[in-house]
Amino acid sequence: MPLQPPTTQSRHRGRTPAPAVAAAASRKAAPRRAAAPGPLLVQQAPLPPVPSTLLIPLAARARGDHYFPWLACGDAVAAELLERLGADVEAYLNDLPTVLNVLWRTRFIRDTAQGFFLMHPGAQGVNLGCGLSHHFQWLDTGANHWLDADLPEVMALRRPLLPAQCPRARLAEVDITQPGWWGRLGLPTRDAAAGEPPPPQPVLVLCEGVLMYLEPAQVEAVLTEFAQCAPAGSRLVLDVLTHRAVGTAARHASVGPTGAEFRWGVARLSDLAAVHPRLELLHEHSVAECYGWAGLALETLWWPWLGAPLYGMVTLGVHDSS
Numbered sequence: 665m666p667l668q669p670p671t672t673q674s675r676h677r678g679r680t681p682a683p684a685v686a687a688a689a690s691r692k693a694a695p696r697r698a699a700a701p702g703p704l705l706v707q708q709a710p711l712p713p714v715p716s717t718l719l720i721p722l723a724a725r726a727r728g729d730h731y732f733p734w735l736a737c738g739d740a741v742a743a744e745l746l747e748r749l750g751a752d753v754e755a756y757l758n759d760l761p762t763v764l765n766v767l768w769r770t771r772f773i774r775d776t777a778q779g780f781f782l783m784h785p786g787a788q789g790v791n792l793g794c795g796l797s798h799h800f801q802w803l804d805t806g807a808n809h810w811l812d813a814d815l816p817e818v819m820a821l822r823r824p825l826l827p828a829q830c831p832r833a834r835l836a837e838v839d840i841t842q843p844g845w846w847g848r849l850g851l852p853t854r855d856a857a858a859g860e861p862p863p864p865q866p867v868l869v870l871c872e873g874v875l876m877y878l879e880p881a882q883v884e885a886v887l888t889e890f891a892q893c894a895p896a897g898s899r900l901v902l903d904v905l906t907h908r909a910v911g912t913a914a915r916h917a918s919v920g921p922t923g924a925e926f927r928w929g930v931a932r933l934s935d936l937a938a939v940h941p942r943l944e945l946l947h948e949h950s951v952a953e954c955y956g957w958a959g960l961a962l963e964t965l966w967w968p969w970l971g972a973p974l975y976g977m978v979t980l981g982v983h984d985s986s
């Protein structure tokens with residue numbers, strides 16, 4: 665399946681953004697640009713449905729600032745990558761609610777991660793299912809370490825485009841549905857320095873736009889492995905969909921055409937920390953906050969049915985105790 669998105673007819677296909685968002689977006693309508701000529705790199709490297717979704721957030725970070733300047737991420741790396749890939753992402757930019765989701769989560773991740781590295785300037789960060797994202801551009805403290813990891817087919821695409829650019833950054837292949845990924849990635853473990861001071865440093869784990877494509881039992885196993893292995897004080901930052909979204913990807917303006925499916929969603933946010941006794945739910949945010957009082961009121965109305973945000977960001981922490 666090619667990575668190229670199909671062309672859509674309308675900029676407002678799919679969910680309609682709230683009036684304030686839509687109005688601001690239309691005021692800022694970007695000039696259309698032609699796709700790069702010649703054979704496209706992404707056409708030479710067709711990806712399966714789930715990996716191919718990496719182009720959706722890449723397009724949003726590269727070109728979404730124009731539509732939602734108050735959430736602008738200024739991702740110069742994404743913009744340049746998109747040029748080099750020569751992908752026509754116009755269809756993804758037509759799906760403004762998804763562009764908004766990605767920019768909002770990028771801001772959340774950046775703020776959370778910068779806060780983490782302020783406390784632990786020399787710690788390890790890892791992006792599971794990194795796709796073609798490059799968060800280290802914002803998170804490099806000069807002393808911390810960074811690992812971008814994804815499935816082999818994605819890393820084969822990523823390596824020549826985004827090689828690790830400093831000795832503290834590395835790339836790795838991983839399938840997080842295969843138990844033992846924490847150890848295979850060489851991440852610091854809770855008992856790495858047992859008996860010897862100083863205690864192991866906490867690890868920051870990002871996992872954005874990934875877990876909703878896994879089966880619930882696989883997500884539970886990922887959370888369990890994080891909880892069992894990560895040193896105390898570690899953080900896992902992830903995005904969540906309501907369980908009502910499971911099985912609905914065909915109706916999603918950007919994900920639908922890729923053929924990927926939403927397999928995991930959350931019925932109650934408290935279920936996340938219930939997976940393991942070391943886990944705690946530290947922060948939860950709903951994208952409804954971007955839509956002002958109307959968005960929050962609608963979500964409150966739907967909450968008994970949704971059980972969790974339509975789309976949200978969560979930070980999980982691990983306790984000291986076992």
Ligand SMILES: C[S@@+](CC[C@H](N)C(=O)[O-])C[C@H]1O[C@@H](n2cnc3c(N)ncnc32)[C@H](O)[C@@H]1O
Nearest residue numbers: 715717718721793794795797839840841872873
């Ligand atoms: C929507 S993309 C998100 C990419 C990136 N996190 C971002 O926000 O730009 C989904 C990513 O999850 C990765 N992925 C899916 N299943 C995975 C697995 N079992 N192990 C590792 N990565 C996986 C895909 O290869 C793809 O890169």
